[in-house]
Amino acid sequence: MKDIPFNKPFIAGKELEYITRAINENGHLSGNGPFTLKCQEWMESHFGTPKALMTHSCTAALEMAALLCDIGPGDEVILPSFTFVSTANAFVLRGAVPVFADIRADTLNLDESVIEQALSSKTRAIVPVHYAGVACEMDAILDIAHHHGVKVIEDAAQSFNSTYKGRHLGTIGDLGCLSFHETKNVISGEGGALLVNDTGMIPRAEILWEKGTNRVAFANGQVDKYTWVDIGSSFLPGELTTAFLYSQLEQSDAIIAKRVRLFELYRERLEALETRGELQMPYQPDTCQTNGHIFYIILAGETEQKQLIRYLTANGIKGVFHYIPLHDSPAGKKYGRTPAPLPVTEEMYSRILRLPLYYEMDEADVDRVTDCIIRFFTGT
Numbered sequence: 018m019k020d021i022p023f024n025k026p027f028i029a030g031k032e033l034e035y036i037t038r039a040i041n042e043n044g045h046l047s048g049n050g051p052f053t054l055k056c057q058e059w060m061e062s063h064f065g066t067p068k069a070l071m072t073h074s075c076t077a078a079l080e081m082a083a084l085l086c087d088i089g090p091g092d093e094v095i096l097p098s099f100t101f102v103s104t105a106n107a108f109v110l111r112g113a114v115p116v117f118a119d120i121r122a123d124t125l126n127l128d129e130s131v132i133e134q135a136l137s138s139k140t141r142a143i144v145p146v147h148y149a150g151v152a153c154e155m156d157a158i159l160d161i162a163h164h165h166g167v168k169v170i171e172d173a174a175q176s177f178n179s180t181y182k183g184r185h186l187g188t189i190g191d192l193g194c195l196s197f198h199e200t201k202n203v204i205s206g207e208g209g210a211l212l213v214n215d216t217g218m219i220p221r222a223e224i225l226w227e228k229g230t231n232r233v234a235f236a237n238g239q240v241d242k243y244t245w246v247d248i249g250s251s252f253l254p255g256e257l258t259t260a261f262l263y264s265q266l267e268q269s270d271a272i273i274a275k276r277v278r279l280f281e282l283y284r285e286r287l288e289a290l291e292t293r294g295e296l297q298m299p300y301q302p303d304t305c306q307t308n309g310h311i312f313y314i315i316l317a318g319e320t321e322q323k324q325l326i327r328y329l330t331a332n333g334i335k336g337v338f339h340y341i342p343l344h345d346s347p348a349g350k351k352y353g354r355t356p357a358p359l360p361v362t363e364e365m366y367s368r369i370l371r372l373p374l375y376y377e378m379d380e381a382d383v384d385r386v387t388d389c390i391i392r393f394f395t396g397t
């Protein structure tokens with residue numbers, strides 16, 4: 018029997034045709050070409066944001082966000098400890114201090130009730146991470162941010178097409194950062210986008226994006242020569258990447274519908290184990306429509322987590338844990354600040370197990386995974 022991997026990159030439509038078109042017809046392979054524009058317009062119209070800028074990763078989008086918010090040495094940024102390193106690195110690169118906050122036990126998202134405690138006179142931004150494509154409590158987070166005059170930068174790496182009260186994730190804060198890394202729902206190998214929701218930030222965003230030049234204004238005929246006007250870097254993806262991505266964007270409804278179907282199937286198959294108290298399945302608040310990004314289960318503890326990973330591996334199935342909490346990592350201790358204990362983060366990372374979920378997976382694969390988990394718990 019074939020092994021079931023955790024994730025598998027895929028082609029959903031005309032990816033290869035569009036790459037050929039980029040080379041043969043468009044003759045434009047560097048950044049900011051026809052396919053980049055198509056991707057940006059697609060995101061602006063589907064998500065409802067005034068400006069999307071394609072980047073070579075979500076990491077790059079987060080770094081642009083830190084630059085756009087003028088984050089500098091000594092500034093503080095509040096984020097969950099249970100996240101990917103890029104969420105923190107983007108700010109550490111500017112000399113700022115990531116302040117690690119705890120997560121909610123139900124969604125594993127930044128706990129809005131502990132943000133006030135983490136605030137100081139140095140706080141400049143709050144970075145909610147929408148874990149597994151499930152929305153953070155954005156109303157509460159925006160209230161706190163407005164009250165204290167700090168920016169909100171959404172790490173929406175996992176939440177392509179998910180919504181909170183009908184609004185797309187990544188469009189709610191001042192800035193939103195998406196990922197098209199091959200492990201996400203919609204992919205281009207490496208890839209990302211910055212959603213600039215605060216229109217006042219758009220002109221500078223375009224300058225940072227084009228290596229600190231006013232090349233975008235020049236291309237639009239707003240200035241008659243282009244030159245170095247600000248700091249910046251090469252944040253753009255090449256056109257081969259955006260050609261691939263554009264086809265995925267066209268197919269994104271089908272891709273997400275498929276993932277949500279597999280997600281719901283997992284839920285059905287494991288319901289009995291949850292009822293018996295053997296495990297917990299993901300919680301999704303009514304305020305939020307999600308994209309089936311991660312199906313995870315919460316186990317009794319670390320011993321069971323390790324045993325089940327081994328049992329799945331022995332049966333040709335790849336299940337994986339998730340983030341080692343940043344506040345407890347070598348770099349997190351060196352660069353970050355943890356003003357209060359993070360009991361939920363410390364507990365959940367040793368209890369979570371993510372199950373295989375990818376576009377080409379079918380119902381029989383889900384059955385094989387869930388049958389294996391049921392055997393693990395019941396011995397039959």
Ligand SMILES: *Cc1c(COP(=O)(O)O)cnc(C)c1O
Nearest residue numbers: 074075076101103174196198209
């Ligand atoms: C994947 C991910 C990132 C990084 O995305 P890249 O496109 O690989 O740079 C950042 N934050 C979160 C929460 C992620 O899941």
